[in-house]
Amino acid sequence: MLLRVLHETLYDYSPGVDTAQHQLHLQPLSGVTGQTLLSHRLLISPPPDQQSCTQDVYGNAQAFFALHTAHDTLRVSADSLVQTSPHTAQLPPGATSPWETVRDHYRYRGMALTDEAAEFVFPSPYIPRLLQLQAYGRPSFAPGMAIGAALLDLMSRIHADFTYETASTNVNTPVLEALEQRKGVCQDFAHIMIGCLRGLGLPARYASGYLLTAPPPGQARLVGSDASHAWVQAFIPQMGTSDEAEGHWLDLDPTNNRRAGEDYVLLAVGRDFSDVSPMRGVLHGGANHQLRVQVTVAPPDDALWTRLDPPAVPPLDSAEGPC
Incomplete structure (x- = not known):
């Protein structure tokens, strides 16, 4: 496109x-x-x-x-x-690995080599490590559940549990406040999902960009009617191979409960909004x-x-x- x-x-x-x-x-x-x-x-x-x-x-x-x-x-x-x-509908290699295997892969080990995704397990300025985020995310990660299925479940839960409401938050709203009030904008949805994943020891980063939207039926597109968008990238390593560091970033949009596709434009990635x-x-x-x-x-x-x-x-x- x-x-x-x-x-x-x-x-x-x-x-x-x-x-x-x-x-x-x-x-x-x-x-x-x-x-x-x-x-x-x-x-x-x-x-x-x-x-x-x-x-x-x-x-x-x-x-x-x-x-x-x-x-x-x-x-x-x-x-x-x-x-x-178009993005492939299939989940990337490694998505069937138990989520605990991915978590254990990113646990700190002194002198061990790390890959580019390792830093996205740690807290960041807008996403501190909070027990409340970990507790919210845990029901999606049953013992032995495949990492891909667990990620999709968490995305769907956030979409169902939270209300998208403009002006309900601003760029400085703490992630805990958005979690407790169960409403926010795309930045909040992304920060909450990232915080849940990091709280469980899984690498995730913030994606900033744009989404092509459709005008109401019978109406033309309007200049300036769109907005910046934000979603989540979760890393899935190729577990059990020599290419674990060559895994895939999976784009997940909890605001719209879908994976990113050809109607998304990726602007920048970082730990959270403060980086992008x-x-x-x-x-x-x-x-x-x-x-x-x-x-x-x-x-x-x-x-x-x-x-x-x-x-x-x-x-x-x-x-x-x-x-």
Whole structure:
């Protein structure tokens, strides 16, 4: 599937900002399973005084820019074209292994070699180790249950037990609060599932990206009507082989109770939201601000792209960067 993603962020500051430094995760990953980035354009207005692009420790594209002159607005637009492929319906090799085998594989052993998934067993800034998360997750992991089946069961339970409710939480809501109130948004659903898995000794990480949605019947797609999305990647090693470290990350979306498919665009992965925030920064000035975010996901030939206001072209006072 060919998908175009336009992610627009607009800040209005009052009073204005004197200087600012920002970090972005807005370029989709390429070369991961089922996804290839065909093009990407980053537009920043006003033009930054410094700008660079690098790769973070998890392989995500990470952009930095600095503004050394006063400004009262900031506009950042990321325009990407991504080719996605259908994901196999089969669970990966190793999914039939008892979940305890995977847990034991990731238990700490002094001087033992570890693989890339090992660090995702440990707590992280947004997902502390909590007995309440472990207790919630445990019913899905009966003794001897296959790891793949247990993961799917936990995903389904979270979807059934929790209510998706916008504005019920924010990016700083503790995971325990979301667990106790049994409602939240996709970030909360992902954090809760990851916390359950890590509490049981299983590696899991946070996936940030986008999901193609369908408009109501009889209505056209609307520009800016989509949103960023979040889901879970759980690691399944190829147990009993010499390639255990060459296992697979299984994409699981507890918000929608499904595995990710070709209608998903993967932006970045990390321990939790703090590693993959689309945009963050340090400002001097700008005590008050208003934030507007618009996300549009659609095939590139969809008619909505002709209705963009303003059109997705560089304004005269903007700078274009690689990521």
